[in-house]
Amino acid sequence: MNSLYLISNTKKTIREGGMARNKAFEDELRRRNAKIFTYTSMNFYYRVFIFIKTLFFLFFVKKSTVVILQNTFITYIFPLPFFKYNLMIKFIEKILKSTLRKNIVYFEVNDLIYEQSIDLKLEINPNSLIYEDFVFKLPNIKFIFASHKMRDYVVEKYNIEFKNTQVILNGAPEILTIDELKKENSLQNAKPIKFIYVGTLNKGREIEKLINIFENQHHELYLMGESGEWINLYEKKNVVYLGSFGEHEALLKTSQFDIGVIPYNLAFYYNLCYPTKNSFYLSAGLPILSTPLEETKNVINSLSDSIAIFAEIKEWKSLIMDLDKSKIISMKKNVNQIKQKVYWSTILSHLKIEVFS
Structure with missing residues (x-):
């Protein structure tokens, strides 16, 4: 049984930075012999199937290291609308705390959704702040941030232990020939x-x-x-x-x-x-x-x-x-x-x- 897992999502053609980052993490973790769960479709029935499958995995996996990409987490596992309901938040908390007790969990953070929405003048999803308050207060989780100042901001705001964080900047592919x-x-x-x-x-x-x-x-x-x-x-x-x-x-x-x-x-x-x-x-x-x-x-x-x-x-x-x-x-x-x-x-x-x- 694998001891290293990555939960990710990608598209067939990479046209923007978020997907490029996901693909790069997939390539690197595959090189490290990780088992990759890659979600690719937004079809409703596929997403329901993936949701159930991932719940079982998170609840039963043990003595393993699990890397979860934020974009995948809020698209396929626990979408932002879930955080509107207290009962659902308690359910998510129960699942994740069970995973955290039995495993090492890394959570990759490519963006701060709430803060980004404000400054880019996008439609602000009120659930995004509830989500951030929830995930950054989880115990014993390790975070991978996409920038140093993003890390510093979150560490200070949520009193996260610095030793449980690291920064992996956004990179780029290489022109080969x-x-x-x-x-x-x-x-x-x-x-x-x-x-x-x-x-x-x-x-x-x-x-x-x-x-x-x-x-x-x-x-x-x-x-x-x-x-x-x-x-x-x-x-x-x-x-x-x-x-x-x-x-x-x-x-x-x-x-x-x-x-x-x-x-x-x-x-x-x-x-x-x-x-x-x-x-x-x-x-x-x-x-x-x-x-x-x-x-x-x-x-x-x-x-x-x-x-x-x-x-x-x-x-x-x-x-x-x-x-x-x-x-x-x-x-x-x-x-x-x-x-x-x-x-x-x-x-x-x-x-x-x-x-x-």
Whole structure:
């Protein structure tokens, strides 16, 4: 019988950071000979079946190490609406406390759902705060956070023992072949400078403000990701929506540009998190233009002090207009010296999992 288990969910095609993280954890835990429970469908009957199957597993598993990904937990096992009801919360608590008594349990936290909803101006699910208050107060559970400042915030708010936490930053895949690497440098000397934003493009992520910055600019902005069809309505010649692609294809396409951008405002949550696109840009060989987000700035500067430009969004228009191509080329060379540090294989090699022997 296995002594290491991972409960995860993925999609066939990886198009956003959350699924990329789940897939990376699956690959790493599979390498460590874990038994993987991967949930893939949102079909109602499938989810009922998975719910019952997982309940039995959590109740009867013993002398094992169980790693649970947050996204899977609130999608397939105990969805957020469950936390609306006190009776259901007591039931969930009984199941999980039973699991915790007999096993070592790691809970991976990729986002703080409640805080994220507030700062991204998304619809706030009141159950998300109840869920967070519940899960972060569970006894004897170990947490894997996606950023240092997120960890620090939760440790302080819920008085969690620091020794029961660790940080695994969001990483990126690697461009593997020589031909692909040649593509990465094919546009280095082309003009104008080609900026790219990769990520979910729904409104509320400063995308509109970013597009307006390129008004009357001779440089170009390209955007790639889901939910970006509305961008074509702007009809700007130097702003192009490329569409949405699978992770590997998106990485290859990104490598053909000059610099990646992160235009997020300085809201509380953006300062806590470490966006996947940081590592994605670096893996593609691109330097970064970002607002001075605390976690992003701390991590990037720990890698090198010459691979990113940090400036408040109000300064971007003049900064972009004056940006010199030779500076970008120099920064690209610096990125190529450190980019292996952001590969998922490097980052997840530091994942500490205590396993029953």
